[in-house]
Structures are given as structure tokens and as C-alpha cells.
Amino acid sequence: MEWTKRHLLDLEGLSQEEIELILETAKSFKEVSTRDVKKVPALRGKTIVMLFFEPSTRTRTSFELAAKRLSADTINIAAGGTSTTKGESVLDTARNIEAMNVDLIIVRHASSGVPHLLAKNLQASIVNAGDGCRSHPTQALLDMFTIKERFGRIEGLNVGIVGDILHSRVARSNIIGLTKLGANVTVCGPSTLMPRDIETMGVKCSYRLEEVIEQSDCLMLLRLQLERQTQKFLPSIREYAKEFGVNKAKLAKAKKGIVIMHPGPTNRGVELSAEVADGEYSVILDQVTNGVAIRMAVLYLLLGAKEPAVVLA
């Protein structure tokens, strides 16, 4: 199949085939980052802007490295330093950036829908690097890549997603992507952090971690946003850790070969024990490695490079 989309806003908008094309393309790019010279000329002379209204060193670094390894020129714009402090609207800021003949804007914003707003109004390609509680498509794609890398497939796997489902754009994007590719998803967390009608998204819902651990091939733990709104939904962090934190004892009843994922940064001792985070089950650092490959694939496909075989040779 051929790639035709101009933006990556969320996974709702992608077909199963399109998701699989991204995962397949990322596989080739993962190899590039292991080379002695980890760089291909695919996007030479393209301009990619990282427009981050929320700070995020990891995601920004991952995208920036992806762009640089494709030989694109990159510009960092952090919200604090932008004209938005001068009363300029987000759209106006983006329009001005685009006017400098920018090819692609990677945007992160605390409000849901900002990437969609930009995509509707600009000619440049837009990549959503996280918008509000809504979507974080490249995170879900790198998670799916990591699962497929481990299990050889996604279809038919049991995936448990544990934590603050209500506020998590990572959960939301993974639910959409994983169910599209045929996984059986169960979400689990405190009832105060569970969206009503979550089953309408095609997932099962459980409030007992033990049950989810027993069934899962893969357990995806969500970061508890201690610095954000989450706290008022919880009696205490300690209580959360006791009930929904994963430690080695709780994993005793898990399937052999269970895989533990976390989008990072982890709160050790909260979502999972240090022992689990650094242990044999954990693929947390694989997720980080795969993040660069997924983002290279996304940038590459969106900017319409034509002959991957040639470029990667």
C-alpha cells in the first residue's frame, strides 16, 4: 500500500493497514540508529519545527533525534519563549512559523484538539506530540511496535492498561490502536480515574489488578501525573501504590513471558517497584529506543519521501 496522509493527528484517522505500514517502516529505521553513521539523507533540506507548549524533554528529544537522523533541519520553539506570551493565538503563531516555508510542525499542547486546529488551517504537515487528555499517537505506535517486536504479533494478545485511564492520552491512543490491530484490551484503575462508558471503546474494565495481571500477555502501566490534577481523585499515593502498583510479588501469578511497559518517566515505588522497572519483564528502555524509530517512520512517510529502498540502501 502507499501512504497518502499529510498529518498524524490521532489513531482514529488511520486504517489498520496504515498503522502496519508505519510499524513496518519503523523496522527499517530502527536499524539506522544502530549503525556507526546513524544518519540517512532522506529529509535533507526539509524544515521541521518542534512547537512545544508543554515542556517534555523526552518526547522533544526523541523527535529531534529522529528528524536529525533523517538529515532534516530542526528548530525548537518552547512555549515560554513564544509570542503567545504576547497575546498571540496558537493558530497565529503556527501560521507565522509555516510562513517561513516550514515543512512539518510537531506540536504538543495542554488543550485537546490543537493539532487538529492547525491541520485544518495550515499547509504544513502536523504531527501530534500529545494534546491534552486526548491523543498521543506516536507513543501508542511505539508501544505497539514494542509489543509486536516481542510477540511477533498484536492480534489476539491480552493487553492490560493500568492507572489513570481518565486523564491519559497514552491510554486513549493505545486503546484505539491496539483494538484496531486485534488485541484484547482490559483497562484497570481506581474507579475515580475510570471514564464512564469506557467499554464503548471496545475494552473490558476491571478494578482488580491481580485479575488483570493473571490474564495479560502485556501490562502497560500509566504514569501517575503527580504534578497535575490526578491527586484530588485519589485518597493517597500510598494507597494507589498498594492497590495498583506492580511489584515482583504481584507478578508471581503472571503468565510466563509477561511484558511490563511504561511510557516514562516512571514514579518508582508508585506505578511499579524499581525491581520491576529494571527487571527481566521490563521493556521500558526498548520503548524509548523504538520511539526514535517510530518517529523517523512518521516524519519520513508524512514528508512523502518516495523511494525508501534507495534511501536506506
Next chain:
Amino acid sequence: MEWTKRHLLDLEGLSQEEIELILETAKSFKEVSTRDVKKVPALRGKTIVMLFFEPSTRTRTSFELAAKRLSADTINIAAGGTSTTKGESVLDTARNIEAMNVDLIIVRHASSGVPHLLAKNLQASIVNAGDGCRSHPTQALLDMFTIKERFGRIEGLNVGIVGDILHSRVARSNIIGLTKLGANVTVCGPSTLMPRDIETMGVKCSYRLEEVIEQSDCLMLLRLQLERQTQKFLPSIREYAKEFGVNKAKLAKAKKGIVIMHPGPTNRGVELSAEVADGEYSVILDQVTNGVAIRMAVLYLLLGAKEPAVVLA
């Protein structure tokens, strides 16, 4: 003619021929930014530092893109992060940067004269990216480029500059550049924001926007620096908008083909209505696009690349 200057500090120091050479060179570079591979090797291996004591995402981004599209290496230094917070003087900071074999320093500073101070004391080329209320030469150059692009000429055109003339380095640089190229300039704004003896700069002065609109081929609106000193000179923003803001109704009596300019970021509803900013008269985004081309031309000429024809081929 051949370019001989080492710095770009203001437009006072440039002859009409030199200004025209910059505009002409920018024309070739504008085409580069529309290419699939928007990059030329002209300044490969040159080091360009952006030393910004005042934050400015737009201007910094425009210069950074210009430098990168010429293949120069770029370094960003923001005032907050520099040794000036450790009691080091501006000149000492710049001398230390230069000692790293830097070819060109782009400087923005809240105090008038800083770029001149650096130029007098350093070997590196200096580009003024805005100093106090004094000069902003690349902004005036990109404005002139935009006017010439629209009208085919600058000589004989009537240009109105509207707003806070007193504190505007954009106004000052444009007055000098535009009169040098033979435009008839009229400045207009509240009397509290009008420099005494402004006519000695070779411009007419009006306090009635309607009058200026009727005569002008081109109307240049200045940003009201709401976050700065401007406010104490005005009864209220609402009052200013009513008297000096441009909306569609006021443009009814304008010449056919009038062009509306603004250096950005705009305060919609203050200097101009959203309708005008996004309307057919507006060339605001063209100004942004042309800014990159002008800055490429300036960097290219100052760093003395020899054979443009070859480089651009």
C-alpha cells in the same frame, strides 16, 4: 557593485545601492526556500551565533532558518542562560563567544547601541536583530522587499507608518530605508507617541488616520507594545484602537490595491481587526516569508561568499 561591509548595524550606514543589492540577493534566496531541498552549501563550515538578550521567537527562528538553509552551524544563546547573570558585561560575553572562532554574531538587546559597541570591538561580523528603540534593519529590509515585490518599485510610493512612532525601532529603520529609496513617508499616531521634530527625518506627520489611509499605497501598522512602556502614554487601549486601529470600514476610502503591513505579532482588535489582518489587503505572512530570504541575503553578503551564481545553481 560589490559588497564590502562587514556588519549590518542600521540602515543609516548603507547606501541606496547597498540596500538594493540586499533586496536583489534576497530575491534569489527566496526561491531556495520553495525548493524541495531548501538548502544551499554557501556558508558550510561557518559558525553563526544568535545572542538574544531580549527573547524573540520569531526573529530568532527566522535568522536560525536562514543560517541553516545556507548550511551554517548555529548556536543559540539566550540572555537568561548567559554569564551576564554572573556579572559579566555584554562586551565580555561577546568577546568570549568570538574567541571560539565564531564568524558572525546576531545580537538583540534592549539597549540602543549594543550592536555598534560589539562591532567596534570585535573581529566577527555583527548583525543587529533589534537594539532598544533604535534600529531593526532586517525588519525594514524585509518590509521594503515586500513592498517592492508588490509594486515593482519603492520610489514615489506613499507609505503610511501608524502607531507608536516614539518607541519603534521598526518605524525608525523603515523611515531611513524607505526615504533613501525615494518613498514618501507619512507617520501617524497619538501625539504622545510621536517624536518631536520627526519631520527632520524627511517624513510628513499626521494625527488623522483617515487622511493617511486615503493617500497611502501602503500602510505599515506598528505593534503596540502592550507589555512595555507604551501604556502610560495612552488614555486606554480601547481609545487607541478606535482612533488608530484599522478595520474594513476605515479602508473604504483607501486606494484600490492598498497593502497592509505589520511586523507581528499582531494585537488583533487593537492595531487592526482580524478581518483586515487575514484579508486581501494584508501581506503580513508575506513579510514573514520574505524575512527568511532577507536574512539569508544579509548573512550571505556579510560572510563574503564569492560566487553567488555558482552557489545558487
Next chain:
Amino acid sequence: MEWTKRHLLDLEGLSQEEIELILETAKSFKEVSTRDVKKVPALRGKTIVMLFFEPSTRTRTSFELAAKRLSADTINIAAGGTSTTKGESVLDTARNIEAMNVDLIIVRHASSGVPHLLAKNLQASIVNAGDGCRSHPTQALLDMFTIKERFGRIEGLNVGIVGDILHSRVARSNIIGLTKLGANVTVCGPSTLMPRDIETMGVKCSYRLEEVIEQSDCLMLLRLQLERQTQKFLPSIREYAKEFGVNKAKLAKAKKGIVIMHPGPTNRGVELSAEVADGEYSVILDQVTNGVAIRMAVLYLLLGAKEPAVVLA
């Protein structure tokens, strides 16, 4: 000899031969920065991250330029913007960065030992860009390079190091490096800022600046960290300047050809008078220039490029 080390953590760990190899390699790279095209392809496709938990524009810029002139891809991560503010540990942050297939991490941290911790736990090469009061190896190397450049040798020279010896990682690294290369080092400063048992490091100790000036071939002045802890150890800055500040009058009894060094940024009027800082004795800006060459040499050697002769041709 051949380079075999993977990290540069401090000078304790380097042999005399290894230090001399770095100085020798830097000599070739110094020439690169004077070329018209100041860039070699030695580290093309390598990824170098600057992970600065303490701000430092000069050191960061010097490393960034060094990396860029070797054609490496660079990423800046400033502490304020990292997940450490989200409760992630330094090691966890570094592990995540490394997982993006990063080749080398340049780290600065207020706590002594952080670079060693990273080196012990990561596969990536680690360069110490300053840790607490402990080490600043590239600063000492550039200082030694500058001395050797002036005197043709280091062995047998008398070097005075003046100031806050107690808190200075610059002093500590220089003492270790200079004594290893056979210089006679005398440290000098207020008794409250002198480590007990400093003589066990193989240096002489003096509390009289005049005496040190008379004997020295080279005088290395340390920055008084006015913004840090130093102040409580001193009666007053004025008192310090009077007793340990260097001015032209005090240099009257110095050896002919004495060289004055300072790691910068200088507090003019404190550690030295402006006249001395800008005078004939001063090699302060040479130190800055040489810093880029030393850092190019270090990055180059650590990343194991094989054939310098070919690369530099």
C-alpha cells in the same frame, strides 16, 4: 600510543601519555577552527547530548561547537526542562537518553560523582563538564594546552593557582594534571578557602600573593563564585580583592613573560583588574579558543575515530 579510554571523568584516571595525546590531538583540531570551512566529517552520524543540570553558556557552547565542527548531531538538554523535575533520578534520565542510541553524553551537575555514576551504569561515553567541587577535566586540559602553547613545555614551570582553592573543581583538576606533567604548583588564597592537607596533592601552599607572583611563570586566577557559597568564607569582597586580586602594580615584581590565566567569566575588579584582564599578560581569550580544540580532541578520541590523518587531510 593508542587511545583506549571510553570516558573522560577526571584527570586522576589518565596517564601522562594520555594527557599528552589529548594535547597533541587538540593541536591539529585548533587549525580546523581557523579554516574557511571549519568542519571535518570525523563524527558524522554520531549523536552527542549535552545534559546540563547546572547552567553554563560558555562550556555548553564550547562543547556544542566542538561537536558540530566534527559534524556530530547535537542535542541540548537543560536541567530545568528535564523529567528530573518530575521526580526522575539523574541515572534514570541518562539511561533514557542513552536508549535513544546516543553515543556520548556530556554532563554537568552540582553534585560530585554524577559523571562517574553514569559511566558505571551506561554504555554511552561520558564526558565530565564539571561535577560539584570535584573535577572539570576539559578546563584543566585547555589550561595545560594554553601553557604549553606559550612556553613550549609544562615540565619545570612554576604555576601559581590563586583564589578559592577549597571549592574549585578547576583548581583540583589543574593540580592533578599539572603535577602529572611535571609543573611545580603553588596554591594561594585566604586560609578559610584553603583545603587542609592540600600539600598532600603535591603542591606548595602560600598565603602571600606577592611571593607567588614573584616565583610564577604562570598565574592561574580562579573565579570567585559570588553567587554561591564563597561569601560566607570571606570578610568582604573588597578585602579579597585587595589581598588576592591581581593588578598591574602587583605584577611589577613578576618574571618577564608571566602569563595570567582565568577560566572565566571574570569578575573584573575582584580577581583581577580590567587592565590585567585585557593586558599583554593575559591569555584568557586564548583559553577560550583552545577550549574548542581540546573538546574536539576529547570527543574525537572517545568516539574512537580511527584515522585522524585521513580525516584531517
